[in-house]
Amino acid sequence: MVAGRDVxxxxxxxxxxxxxxGQPVPAWKPGAHIDLVLRDGLVRQYSLCGDPADRSALRVAVxxxxxxxGGSAFVFDSLAAGRPVRVxxxxxxxxxxxxxxxxxxxxxxxxxxxxxxxAAVSAAGRPWRLVYGGRTRASMAFLDALADSANVSIVPQDEAGLIDLDAVLGRPVAGTAIYCCGPESLLAxxxxxxxxxxxxxxxxxRFAARPGAxxxxxxxxxxEFARSRKVCEVPAGRSILQVADEAGVFVATSCEEGTCGTCETPVLSGEPDHRDSYLSPAERERGNIILVCVSRSRSPRLVLDL
Structure with a gap:
């Protein structure tokens, strides 16, 4: 249920x-997301932005x-406080x-x-830095909670232009993990x-598929759906996911564009043709998983654990 909504x-x-x-919500860790089932056929993923220690609620920003x-429009126009929503x-x-x-x-x-x-790395005493860009200060969510930190660089485009990534990333630093989320232009x-x-x-x-993915x-x-003991043809104009659905083989799915990982499926044999925007280069190289919503096969037959 939507217990609260604020700008x-x-x-x-x-x-x-x-x-x-009032039961506790499921446990989660930083980086997690949930699916909001807004109506039939309209499912969207949103990153959790609250406190993992707070088991009374889940919080997302849209x-x-x-x-x-249509997902964000539905949230803004139809998902009022007090309305039930499936998560x-x-x-x-x-x-x-x-x-x-x-x-x-x-x-x-x-x-x-x-x-x-x-919050997690601060609590662990690890050094960190945030570079946060946006169109304008007014459009940048949670700015008040971040602006006073010496570890944060705020870069509104209308004031300072785009983030100077050459300065931020020009020199590799040993032992540093880099986390990036935002529009495709920034990620690329x-x-x-x-x-x-x-x-x-x-x-x-990523929030959307890579161009050309x-x-x-x-x-x-x-x-071949090994557990279901079914063999089906995947025509040129159909996806594995569509063929599985038509054959009565259940696959959990959400974005259907290769970004969320919900339909990730083990590959038992065959060579996947990865066309997603989710798997890492190492995962693609191993070839033991596939996102069936968008990816295809390089081999004549692909055997999946479905």
């Missing part, structure tokens, strides 16, 4: 979600996207890993998963500038 920036609302009977697909999760595909120090880079609403991370720029950093230090979370030839192949 935290221009075009951004924070929802406080509680169980109707930006109204003018060119969105799935939490799940964590953006976990905070142990490191000697941390560099956080956030763009706009990308600050939401970063907030609990900062950070990824480019981290090529000289040690492998594995950069951790990103789904490109490539679309040929038919067979998929």
């Amino acid at each position: 935290v920036a221009a075009g951004v609302v924070r929802l406080t979600l509680r169980r109707p009977g 930006l109204r996207e003018a060119a969105g697909r 799935r999760g939490p799940r964590n595909h953006f976990p905070l890993v142990p490191a000697g120090s941390y560099l956080f880079i956030a763009g706009g609403i990308g600050i939401t998963p970063i907030l609990p991370m900062i 720029a950070v990824e480019s500038r981290c090529r000289d950093w040690p492998p594995g230090v950069l951790h990103v979370e 789904g490109d490539g030839p679309r040929e038919a192949f067979e998929v």
Whole structure:
């Protein structure tokens, strides 16, 4: 149930979600997100931005996207305080890993998963720094809670331009983990500038698919659902997820664009053709998991643990 709703920036609302009977909410760790099932066929993922120690509620912040697909508009127009809402999760595909120090880079609403991370590393006594960019100060959520910290650099675009990533990332620092969340333009720029950093230090979370992630030839192949004992053809114009649904094989799904990881499925044999924006290069290389909403197969048959 939506127990509370407040404005935290221009075009951004924070929802406080509680169980109707007052039972504790599920435990979670920094970087986790939940699915809000807004109505049939409309499911959206939002990063948790509250305190993991507070088991009375879950909190998310939602930006109204003018060119969105309807999720944020539904939250703003229809999800009033007191309204029931179905929640799935939490799940964590953006976990905070142990490191000697941390560099956080956030763009706009990308600050939401970063907030609990900062609280956690501060409590652990680890050095950290945040560089937080946005269009204007008024549009930057939770600015009041961050602006007084000496560890935080606030970069409103209308005052200071874009974040100077060459200055922020120009020199690799041993033992530092980098966490970045925000629009695709920021993520791509950070990824480019981290090529000289040690492998594995950069951790990103995307809200949308990488441009061109789904490109490539679309040929038919067979998929074997091992547990269901079904073999189906995946035509050029259909996804594994669609074929599984038509065959009565259940797959948990959410974004259906290869960004959230909900439909991640073990691969028993065959060679996946990864077209997602979620798996790391190392996970792709191993070839033992696939996101069935967008990815395909390089081999004639793919055997999945479904």
